[in-house]
Amino acid sequence: MEHVPPPAEELALLDRELARLDARRSQLLVRRAWLLSVLTPPAGPPAGPPAPQFAAPFAPPFAAPPGSPVPQAGPRSAQNVLLTLGGLLLTIAAIAFTLVSWGHMGIAGRSAVLAVVTLAALAAPAVLLRRGLSATAESLGALASVLMILDAYALHRVAVPDADGPGFAAVASAVLAVLWAGYGLLLDRLRLPLPLAVVSAQLPLLLWAWSAGAGASVFGWALLLTAALDCAIAVRGPGLAVRVTACVGGWATGLLGLTVALAQSVSADAVPDALTPAALLLAGAVIALSGAWRAPRGLAVAGGVLAGLSGVAAVGGVLRAGMEWDWSVPVYLLCGVVLLASVRAPLPRPVGQGLVWASSAVTAAAVLASAPPVGMSLMGTVSQLARVWSGAPDGDVRAALGTEGLAWSQLTAAPLVLLVVAGLLGLAHRSWDRLVRAAGPVVLPGPAWRNAAGTVATVLCWAGLVTLPAVLGLSYATAVAAQSVLVAAVFAVAVRGLRHGAGAPGTAALVCGLVGAVSTGLLSLAAQAATYAVFAVLLLVFGAVAVLLDDTATPTRESPQAQVARAAGTLRIAQSVSACGAVLCAMVLARAAGASLGLAGYRAAPLMLAVPLVTVLLGARLRNRPSALPVELTGATAAAVAVVMAVPDRPFLALVLALSGVLAAGTAVRAERRPVAGYLAVALFVLATWVRLSASGVSDPEAYTLPVTVPALVVGVLRRRRDPEASSWTAYGAGLTVTLVPSLFAAWVDPHWLRPLLLGAAALVITLAGARLRLQALLLVGGAVLGLDAVHELAPYVVQVVGALPRWLPPAVAGLLLLVVGATYEQRLRDARRLKQSLGRMR
Incomplete structure (x- = not known):
């Protein structure tokens, strides 16, 4: 009979077979492409000897075809590197010739050499571009640009040496900007001249203001007019490089100009003094809006933000002139709010969004300026804790x-x-x-x-x-x-x-x-x-x-x-x-x-317990509501505070511990709180007993604890008989600790040997009983008390032995112990896990 697999298994088999066929098809297509490249002769000079063939019938998938050359740097990248280095060396030579070797030729010779070299460098790119050598033309064009700057420097040193430096530089930068612009438009395939013209156009007005010794306002106008020129070029200039250069220049000069105007506006003491910077700021806003109108989305939003902030600073600066700074903030805030009305104007969407962001920025700045009084009003109240x-x-x-x-x-x-x-x-x-x-x-x-x-x-x-x-x-x-x-x-x-x-x-x-x-x-x-x-x-x-x-x-x-x-x-x-x-x-x-009652801290501790008393009653009333547990935990915090308050006086501490135990016992009446509150109540009662015995100066606590221990252990035995699954801690934990722990404290301060001996013997019996009966409470409590009692008895002898040993021996023993433990770490970890599992199986 033919075996027909289940549908799921058959589908998996089909998927694997199809994947195998796809992989085989990819191998065949790669081999076919390589064979076509071998059979089709390349254009150009005759090919060399045939490439050696693979011994295998097929090339491995994704492998390079046989005989493929190792990838190397392309000829165009190597050509660009050589041309760049050559142009750089010629530029350095021209600068050295102009600035260092200036005194070896006469004035006519020096001028003639620079003029001839410059004209040759300017004419060569036209010839090179006609022959298709664009990279070489770019290198010589860059060299010609540097030579034109050197010509301007030479003209100043030779022809007009007494001319003002910044003034001559302003004229020279303007002339160079015009020349580079004309040269770049004439040879539009060159990429460098037009961006250089834009860069040079940033300087004339600033250098003119410098040479004229103008004030801050004139510098601001010079910067904003330059930004306006950059804005026009960025919107209508030819080529991406020219527009990017103009955009960067426009942002730089515009922000500098607006910064100058803002500083003057803020420092104006009267309305007439604020009018000129206001005009500057409004002019900057107009420039930003005009540039953002046709800009891409991101730049349009940024332009709208800048225009809105400039307008708010202009109007607000005039209105707040002469006011104190705290009342200047509402004026600027009012202007920022009014700015929102401009969103109804027929503006492009990104520009309108920029104006909204500008208004939000003004509002946020006003809020931050008004924040210090809030912090002073809130944080100043902390000083009352000291008084x-x-x-x-x-x-x-x-x-x-x-x-x-x-x-x-x-x-x-x-x-x-x-x-x-x-x-x-x-x-x-x-x-x-x-x-x-x-x-x-x-x-x-x-x-x-x-x-x-x-x-x-x-x-x-x-x-x-x-x-x-x-x-x-x-x-x-x-x-x-x-x-x-x-x-x-x-x-x-x-x-x-x-x-x-x-x-x-x-x-x-x-x-x-x-x-x-x-x-x-x-x-x-x-x-x-x-x-x-x-x-x-x-x-x-x-x-x-x-x-x-x-x-x-x-x-x-x-x-x-x-x-x-x-x-x-x-x-x-x-x-x-x-x-x-x-x-x-x-x-x-x-x-x-x-x-208020004049009570000391420890005497006022019982009053604090009124709070957990109320929370215990509220917890019983709220039951399973979400707020019940947080309320009870906060009340428990109040009980802890009461205990801390009562620490200076042991009788009051015992009283507070006992009252807290009563509250915990009352909480343990509820089944959902019993697993935690029950143990807490027992611990508080036992601790209250110890503290009370200590406060009463009792030197033999066993006379008071044994009468409690025996009935408690009897009750535990009866509980275990009725409920064999009950934990040993529930049955015997309280009875054991009531006697053993106070006796341990008494043994540690007892100079005689009888109490430690009897306590150790009792703890040993309890430990062995716990191991024999597999009861966790007896084993752990008895073992802990036995160990601490032994440490107390051996401590004097250990001190004597340590004093007699060389000082280098304890560190050496400790180091050796660490090495042994580290070497057998995994085994010790397994032993610890086994011990934990053994204890976990005990009741």
Whole structure:
């Protein structure tokens, strides 16, 4: 019977066979092409002897045909190298002849030699081009260009030695530009003369201004007129090289000219002084627009940006003349906003986009110029950490910020700028579709930018309001109240934005609210009453935000954006952050209560435990909601702070540890928290016992720990009988550590031998029992205590032995040990893995 493979297997066989046929066909095509090249005789002189044939019937695929020459440098590249070197050497010789060997010939001879050589170098390219020797013609054309410069230098030294250097150079550069332009147009196949003419045209006006001793304005006009010439050449010049050269020259001279005009405009103290630089800037804007009109897209956008910035600088420079710099910023901002109206003009689309970018750049610069007061208002509050409850300052809020010596009077316009920009961006965010329709041919950015506009508007509005109390010099109480209200308002905006799907603006408002809450809280530390008032308000605000952002209470009419935000977890993160903020505010209030009662830090520690008590109850109420775990973890942080506060006094430390153990035990009642909270409760209770014994001066802790250990171990045995799968740590861990660890501490400070001996014997029995019964808790706890007890007993003898040994021996032994461990590293790693697996199999 014929075997028919399954379809999948048959398809694979067919694919492999087709691939094999394609490879064979490629080999045959390569061989066919080579045979055609052999049979077709090449044009030109007779071919040499036939190339040797391969012994194999076919050439390997992708291999060079038999007899192919090794690739070498082409004749044209070698010719170009030789011509370049020759032209360079002739140029060096001409320069040396002109500048070094000038005194060996008479004046007539020197002039005649240079003239003859120059004319010959200028005439030779025409003959060479007719014969098709373009590379040689290019080399001689370059030599002729250098000789023309040397002729100009010789003319100055011989004919008019008393002429002004910059003036003569201006005339010479203009003449050379005309000559090179005419020569390049006459011999249009030469590539060098026309770009050289453009380069030379950059110098006449600048050199003329230099020779005339002109001022900055004349230099600016010279630069802009040169840029206008370059712009005309870049638009209508012949050849790509000429246009690129003119474009580079136009950008360089134009930017230099506009820089000169901008410096004069900014430094003008009166309107008449600002008119001339304004005219320069407007002229630069016109030149940039005219060049961008027919430029490629990238250059057109850049030209539009330059034109817009120049126009704003021109008009703004006249309007702000004589003003202080802080009020100059709003003037430039107003001009930048008005610039947006130009997008309705019949401009090419890239130019309009450039104007939009120019307006955005002016706005961004105004915002950056107004940013320092924001940083001073926010960061200045950190100084209150060094003088908590030192009393409210008598003056304005600047004293509380530690910035009373700064020139706030020069920053009065900063809030206005920030609020104006925020209003404009907010209007753009709400009316984006109408703006896009009104922009005409200009394509504004898409929806992403719309969200960015809303986000930036939110941040800038908050920043402007933050700076108002310090800028206006409000009193401390008024400033604290205003900042608290601002925090509540920003959180309200955040809640509204997040619940209605405005993810980016809502998140920005939430971040601003958090930063503002920290800043306001630090500011309130100056006075006791302000601290209680502000942190109570913040506690209520954070709690309200956490409740309002509860994503289990879904709005009846939820937008698709809100659904996306919910799917991304934005609401849950915001709710958790707000809930944790409320817990932190409660911690501050608890610590403030202890300080108000005049309690020392360790005596106020139990008050701090009121915070984790509330979070434990809240965790039981919230259950599986996303904010439950963050709230409980933040409450656990409060318990840790309470423990640190109680460290200076051991009785209070034992009390705080015991109370924390009670809270952990209460948390362990819930099944989802039991794996972590149960162990934590046991550890806290045991630690509280040790600390209490130590604080009571007990020298024989076994009398107190053994009565607890025996019932605990009995309970563990009963638990293991009912549930053989229960962990040994759950059954015996607490009972073992209650006695062994305090005894270990006592043995380390006991000068006698009996307690260490008994403790070591007990630990040895426990270790052996753990190994025999395969119980992890007994093995590890007993082994650890046995090892530490042995180290304590052997330490004096080790010290004596080490003191008696030569000093070189310990480093040598350590080095040898490292070598042995390194050489048997893989074996030690395998042993460690086996030990880990063995411990893992224990209960």
